[in-house]
Amino acid sequence: xxxxxxxxxxxxxxxxxxxxxxxxxxxxxxxxxxxxxxxxxxxxxxxxxxxxxxxxxxxxxxxxxxxxxxxxxxxxxxxxxxxxxxxxxxxxxxxxxxxxxxxxxxxxxxxxxxxxxxxxxxxxxxxxxxxxxxxxxxxxxxxxxxxxxxxxxxxxxxxxxxxxxxxxxxxxxxxxxxxxxxxxxxxxxxxxxxxxxxxxxxxxxxxxxxxxxxxxxxxxxxxxxxxxxxxxxxxxxxxxxxxxxxxxxxxxxxxxxxxxxxxxxxxxxxxxxxxxxxxxxxxxxxxxxxxxxxxxxxxxxxxxxxxxxxxxx
Amino acid sequence: xxxxxxxxxxxxxxxxxxxxxxxxxxxxxxxxxxxxxxxxxxxxxxxxxxxxxxxxxxxxxxxxxxxxxxxxxxxxxxxxxxxxxxxxxxxxxxxxxxxxxxxxxxxxxxxxxxxxxxxxxxxxxxxxxxxxxxxxxxxxxxxxxxxxxxxxxxxxxxxxxxxxxxxxxxxxxxxxxxxxxxxxxxxxxxxxxxxxxxxxxxxxxxxxxxxxxxxxxxxxxxxxxxxxxxxxxxxxxxxxxxxxxxxxxxxxxxxxxxxxxxxxxxxxxxxxxxxxxxxxxxxxxxxxxxxxxxxxxxxxxxxxxxxxxxxxxxxxxxxxxxxxxxxxxxxxxxxxxxxxxxxxxxxxxxxxxxxxxxxxxxxxxxxxxxxxxxxxxxxxxxxxxxxxxxxxxxxxxxxxxxxxxxxxxxxxxxxxxxxxxxxxxxxxxxxxxxxxxxxxxxxxxxxxxxxxxxxxxxxxxxxxxxxxxxxxxxxxxxxxxxxxx
Numbered sequence: 034x035x036x037x038x039x040x041x042x043x044x045x046x047x048x049x050x051x052x053x054x055x056x057x058x059x060x061x062x063x064x065x066x067x068x069x070x071x072x073x074x075x076x077x078x079x080x081x082x083x084x085x086x087x088x089x090x091x092x093x094x095x096x097x098x099x100x101x102x103x104x105x106x107x108x109x110x111x112x113x114x115x116x117x118x119x120x121x122x123x124x125x126x127x128x129x130x131x132x133x134x135x136x137x138x139x140x141x142x143x144x145x146x147x148x149x150x151x152x153x154x155x156x157x158x159x160x161x162x163x164x165x166x167x168x169x170x171x172x173x174x175x176x177x178x179x180x181x182x183x184x185x186x187x188x189x190x191x192x193x194x195x196x197x198x199x200x201x202x203x204x205x206x207x208x209x210x211x212x213x214x215x216x217x218x219x220x221x222x223x224x225x226x227x228x229x230x231x232x233x234x235x236x237x238x239x240x241x242x243x244x245x246x247x248x249x250x251x252x253x254x255x256x257x258x259x260x261x262x263x264x265x266x267x268x269x270x271x272x273x274x275x276x277x278x279x280x281x282x283x284x285x286x287x288x289x290x291x292x293x294x295x296x297x298x299x300x301x302x303x304x305x306x307x308x309x310x311x312x313x314x315x316x317x318x319x320x321x322x323x324x325x326x327x328x329x330x331x332x333x334x335x336x337x338x339x340x341x342x343x344x345x346x
Numbered sequence: 347x348x349x350x351x352x353x354x355x356x357x358x359x360x361x362x363x364x365x366x367x368x369x370x371x372x373x374x375x376x377x378x379x380x381x382x383x384x385x386x387x388x389x390x391x392x393x394x395x396x397x398x399x400x401x402x403x404x405x406x407x408x409x410x411x412x413x414x415x416x417x418x419x420x421x422x423x424x425x426x427x428x429x430x431x432x433x434x435x436x437x438x439x440x441x442x443x444x445x446x447x448x449x450x451x452x453x454x455x456x457x458x459x460x461x462x463x464x465x466x467x468x469x470x471x472x473x474x475x476x477x478x479x480x481x482x483x484x485x486x487x488x489x490x491x492x493x494x495x496x497x498x499x500x501x502x503x504x505x506x507x508x509x510x511x512x513x514x515x516x517x518x519x520x521x522x523x524x525x526x527x528x529x530x531x532x533x534x535x536x537x538x539x540x541x542x543x544x545x546x547x548x549x550x551x552x553x554x555x556x557x558x559x560x561x562x563x564x565x566x567x568x569x570x571x572x573x574x575x576x577x578x579x580x581x582x583x584x585x586x587x588x589x590x591x592x593x594x595x596x597x598x599x600x601x602x603x604x605x606x607x608x609x610x611x612x613x614x615x616x617x618x619x620x621x622x623x624x625x626x627x628x629x630x631x632x633x634x635x636x637x638x639x640x641x642x643x644x645x646x647x648x649x650x651x652x653x654x655x656x657x658x659x660x661x662x663x664x665x666x667x668x669x670x671x672x673x674x675x676x677x678x679x680x681x682x683x684x685x686x687x688x689x690x691x692x693x694x695x696x697x698x699x700x701x702x703x704x705x706x707x708x709x710x711x712x713x714x715x716x717x718x719x720x721x722x723x724x725x726x727x728x729x730x731x732x733x734x735x736x737x738x739x740x741x742x743x744x745x746x747x748x749x750x751x752x753x754x755x756x757x758x759x760x761x762x763x764x765x766x767x768x769x770x771x772x773x774x775x776x777x778x779x780x781x782x783x784x785x786x787x788x789x790x791x792x793x794x795x796x797x798x799x800x801x802x803x804x805x806x807x808x809x810x811x812x813x814x815x816x817x818x819x820x821x822x823x824x825x826x827x828x829x830x831x
Contacts, residue, residue, distance in 0.1 A: 035600050035613075036611045129576055131586075132585045132594075140403060143403070147401065147402070
């Protein structure tokens with residue numbers, strides 16, 4: 034397929050996945066903050082910190098508050114990663130490949146965009162509905178894609194974008210725990226700590242899965258599930274294994290070997306996840322471990338770009 | 347609906363639906379009967395549903411000069427324009443004849459130039475046309491076909507005859523609306539289509555692909571559609587046609603010249619392209635030959651084309667054939683090449699380049715339509731009766747400065763079709779753009795884009811100027827009745 038078209042499909046799916054992740058994560062954290070004891074200072078800053086857009090935020094707003102953070106992450110078009118911006122970008126990319134994706138996919142992206150476009154309500158009840166609609170809209174898009182698009186090269190570029198974005202977002206959401214401050218050291222293991230870990234699980238749709246698989250809350254198990262699990266669809270390891278399958282389906286080379294820069298970077302990153310466990314994370318430091326993972330994801334992104342989207346002639 | 351139809355006024359114009367006596371024309375009887383059984387609020391609801399569908403499906407066009415990404419839907423009116431089989435056969439014959447003549451004209455103008463030597467069209471008129479490309483002199487496009495896709499704008503005058511208003515031989519647009527309008531109408535009035543034999547339009551993409559493949563000399567040619575990109579006003583149509591034909595939609599940056607052939611960049615390296623249905627203007631096709639500042643085309647493309655290694659449809663250089671000054675010569679062009687009388691007359695056209703005509707135009711400018719000879723889309727024109735004194739004086743200045751570039755026509759009383767406006771049913775002026783494909787032989791799409799001027803009294807139907815569209819039904823018999831025999 035055309036390199037430009039492959040790139041558009043890849044980014045269209047990254048943006049849809051990003052919008053869905055932000056919607057879920059905002060929804061969970063807005064309700065978390067309601068549950069926190071009233072004497073605690075509300076922590077809005079971590080929500081922006083994990084997106085990596087804190088410098089932009091601080092140039093646009095004076096203070097971190099419920100209103101400014103919601104506005105920045107949901108509606109602000111000057112923030113290239115706000116939900117609204119993601120939907121605009123997803124749609125612009127879809128527009129350039131309308132003849133390749135199914136009409137149903139285009140209609141779904143277009144309708145999702147149109148339904149959010151004129152919303153500016155910053156009222157809590159409506160916000161929750163809005164986030165739910167965005168999540169459902171993104172899920173619907175994924176389902177439509179799965180059942181209407183040929184599972185050929187275009188599908189695999191779509192899947193690649195979606196899963197790399199998902200791995201990235203799960204890593205960032207885990208990192209939120211690093212930015213969330215506990216009032217006192219003694220608070221480790223208390224209700225507040227528990228609430229924060231639950232929020233983290235809910236932000237990745239992992240709460241129920243965790244309860245079924247592990248039962249009691251233990252941060253080691255939580256990290257095991259979110260980073261290393263091979264069956265949980267939002268785990269970093271799972272996401273990359275699936276992405277790797279699409280990557281090899283595109284090139285036709287066998288999984289476990291590499292024929293281009295993208296496959297090489299992907300293989301290296303997966304190998305590390307396959308032969309690490311929670312002890313390595315603790316030894317390395319959670320935040321540092323996740324930072325290192327982000328660097329690897331960037332190398333992977335560059336590998337994909339040079340292998341498929343911008344080959345040297 | 348009864349009351350609305352009863353209070354409807356033709357106001358002395360040629361009405362497509364009603365005879366001067368108030369009777370319904372045979373072609374419309376079946377449809378109007380059905381409409382009488384529809385409640386007005388029902389119809390309004392259908393109208394709104396149709397408009398919503400356009401937005402949801404993203405059937406939009408971009409408006410130039412309003413900045414990037416301003417998308418609008420073309421207003422759509424539910425009441426169709428219906429053409430009987432007899433009327434259509436005249437239009438069909440006229441268009442086939444006209445396109446054959448225009449194609450022969452182009453082959454001659456860039457070849458032997460007999461028409462100049464025989465003094466039918468003056469050399470300076472041809473060579474001063476902005477659509478005339480010196481680079482195409484001596485070029486032989488594949489199968490010697492130049493105008494592969496054209497849209498010829500027709501109007502119906504108060505005398506009931508169809509006239510050619512202008513030819514579009516470069517990159518005519520609008521055919522996607524013909525197809526989408528029909529899809530939406532079939533949903534809104536499913537029963538009417540059971541009772542009326544309306545000729546289908548949905549085979550157009552297949553015919554287009556067949557025609558493009560015919561132009562190539564290879565087996566299973568790789569056909570692509572070349573678009574300027576998503577900010578082009580007709581981008582929806584480009585992607586729609588590529589999708590319907592099942593071919594790649596490419597931008598200039600996706601193409602590259604490699605080893606003397608045109609190739610597209612794919613995820614598996616370069617792949618040769620055989621036929622380009624290009625929706626990029628001539629002057630932007632190749633910065634090495636035409637406008638050097640344009641990024642929309644492909645450097646080196648024209649050379650590959652000249653060597654016959656890639657097909658460009660339409661061929662570069664066709665703009666000279668739809669120059670509005672040349673248009674006034676088309677009746678002579680038809681006689682010259684085909685030895686036939688024109689089936690469809692031209693709208694009378696005065697050339698500012700002729701001193702006598704020019705004096706007449708300046709004298710009567712308030713009653714005329716003045717147009718730039720190489721503009722389309724309703725840009726660069728003056729509607730005399732609707733203009734201010736300042737506007738007219740500005741145009742007279744332009745005419746005197748560059749007479750070759752302007753023509754004028756009397757204001758034609760375009761026919762009207764009842765249209766849903768606000769709470770009522772009002773007569774609104776329409777034109778008709780049928781589309782002609784020309785590979786082996788000319789084929790006319792059995793339908794066309796009926797554009798309607800939605801503002802009261804307005805005669806400007808262009809979508810960029812606030813016009814809307816209607817579905818156009820060509821009946822397979824006089825009244826479209828289904829033959830039960």
